[in-house]
Amino acid sequence: MSFPEQRPRRLRRSPAMRRMVAETRLHPADLILPVFVREGLTEPVPISSMPGVVQHTEASLLTAAEEARDLGLAGIMLFGIPTTRDAQGSAGLDPQGILNRSIRAVKDRVGEDLVVMSDLCLDEFTDHGHCGLVDEAGEVDNDATLEVYAEMGVAQAEAGADVVAPSGMMDGQVAVIRQALDEAGHQHVPILAYAAKYASGFYGPFREAVDSQLKGDRKQYQMDAPNRTEALREVELDLAEGADMVMVKPASAYLDILSDTAAISDVPVSAYQVSGEYAMIEAAAANGWIDRRTVITESLIAIRRAGATNVLTYYAAEVAGWLREELAGSRGSASASSAQTPPSAPAHPPIEPRRPTASTRPADQPRTDAGFPPVS
Ligand code: PBG
Numbered sequence: 001m002s003f004p005e006q007r008p009r010r011l012r013r014s015p016a017m018r019r020m021v022a023e024t025r026l027h028p029a030d031l032i033l034p035v036f037v038r039e040g041l042t043e044p045v046p047i048s049s050m051p052g053v054v055q056h057t058e059a060s061l062l063t064a065a066e067e068a069r070d071l072g073l074a075g076i077m078l079f080g081i082p083t084t085r086d087a088q089g090s091a092g093l094d095p096q097g098i099l100n101r102s103i104r105a106v107k108d109r110v111g112e113d114l115v116v117m118s119d120l121c122l123d124e125f126t127d128h129g130h131c132g133l134v135d136e137a138g139e140v141d142n143d144a145t146l147e148v149y150a151e152m153g154v155a156q157a158e159a160g161a162d163v164v165a166p167s168g169m170m171d172g173q174v175a176v177i178r179q180a181l182d183e184a185g186h187q188h189v190p191i192l193a194y195a196a197k198y199a200s201g202f203y204g205p206f207r208e209a210v211d212s213q214l215k216g217d218r219k220q221y222q223m224d225a226p227n228r229t230e231a232l233r234e235v236e237l238d239l240a241e242g243a244d245m246v247m248v249k250p251a252s253a254y255l256d257i258l259s260d261t262a263a264i265s266d267v268p269v270s271a272y273q274v275s276g277e278y279a280m281i282e283a284a285a286a287n288g289w290i291d292r293r294t295v296i297t298e299s300l301i302a303i304r305r306a307g308a309t310n311v312l313t314y315y316a317a318e319v320a321g322w323l324r325e326e327l328a329g330s331r332g333s334a335s336a337s338s339a340q341t342p343p344s345a346p347a348h349p350p351i352e353p354r355r356p357t358a359s360t361r362p363a364d365q366p367r368t369d370a371g372f373p374p375v376s
Contacts, residue, residue: 023305024301024304026297026304026319028074028319028320028324029072029073029074030309030310031310031313031319032311033073033312033314033316035056035064035065036053036056036079036080037055037057037080037099038055038080038081038098038211039083040083041057042057044056044060047209048208049209049279050205050282051286052314053209058102061106065114068114068316068317071317071321072320073317074115075116075162075163078106078118079210080097080099080102081124081211082125083098085125085127086125086126087127087128088126088133089126090125092121092122092152093148093155099156100156100159103116103118107159107160107161107162117163117164117192118163119165120149120152120156120165120166120167120168120177122148122152124210124212128213130214132170139220140220142170146170149166149168150180151180154184154186157189158184162189163191163244164189164191164192165191165192166193167197168194169221170221173241174191174241174242191242191243191244192243192246192270193243194249195238195243195246195247195261196223196235196257197222198222198250198257199217199221200276202274202275228256231248235261243267245267245269245270246268246270247271248270248272248308249271249274250273251271251274251308251311252303258306258308259306261307262306262308268310269309270311271308271310272312273300273303273313275314281299297319297322
């Protein structure tokens with residue numbers, strides 16, 4: 001027997017071999033696209049700190065939703081930006097407000113073929129930019145905010161949201177929203193809880209994206225970066241309050257939190273690759289310092305490997321396009337950096353848009369499985 005006896009490199013020798021032994025894969029149905037729709041626009045407006053991402057008009061939003069559906073994405077997450085704001089965030093409650101009417105319009109357009117989710121938070125709608133109501137002492141009033149969230153959740157469900165996603169990190173928010181939905185006859189509308197959401201500098205570009213009015217920070221309600229055990233407490237509380245899915249956010253700098261969460265959660269776990277994560281990749285790629293496609297793919301694989309069932313990412317549509325291209329071609333490596341279809345490529349059937357179903361990944365399968373759902 002020659003030395004070395006063990007040669008793990010044998011399984012890395014070709015793209016086909018690496019594909020066979022890959023423990024984690026990406027699929028379009030793993031990806032959720034966050035989208036911004038801004039009231040009063042006549043043209044989409046680029047977000048300078050997020051090259052390639054725009055604030056949509058109400059019309060261009062529908063095109064983006066159709067594209068997301070045709071690509072077989074898991075869903076889209078809608079953020080609305082109103083023309084007028086007030087201290088109460090009234091525009092978020094108004095059934096005719098930008099977010100609620102956009103939910104309705106998108107739902108009318110894509111029907112049951114795409115999961116339409118809505119951000120359930122006040123920060124886009126308040127003139128002070130906080131996620132809740134601010135009391136006389138200048139503090140974000142947890143319990144007063146809960147009543148508003150309850151009403152907002154019902155308004156979003158009434159507009160047709162398939163999933164509501166409370167992101168404000170108020171204590172008790174999942175329970176009050178669940179109760180309000182149930183009382184209003186929306187027992188079937190799931191809650192995706194931003195359970196472990198950290199006060200993060202990685203949200204920087206999002207402030208431009210939603211024209212945020214915030215001065216200061218959200219450290220009194222979002223989690224503190226040093227804390228890991230506390231994240232489990234937040235996740236457990238949200239599960240006890242009835243969360244149907246839980247989220248960790250941001251993603252890349254919090255993969256330990258994601259891994260911990262996946263280990264204890266018996267519901268699907270989402271991770272949000274946030275605006276700053278996107279911006280850093282774009283900036284480095286634009287400088288030629290990293291290979292854009294390789295790093296985007298690697299970043300998403302890492303998030304899935306850490307335990308995410310699905311990933312919210314501004315790259316969702318682009319990456320889904322790559323995945324389709326790779327599967328349609330003869331070179332199916334998820335890390336292929338230029339997957340052009342050779343002229344003689346066998347005619348594999350194209351990926352049909354998948355109807356997202358609850359059965360995509362059985363709950364008893366490990367979260368880091370290689371479970372690549374069928375592509376038709
Ligand atoms: C709050 C919300 C934020 C993001 C998503 N929902 C901002 C914040 O908490 O400060 C950030 C998303 C991103 O940075 O991409 N409604």
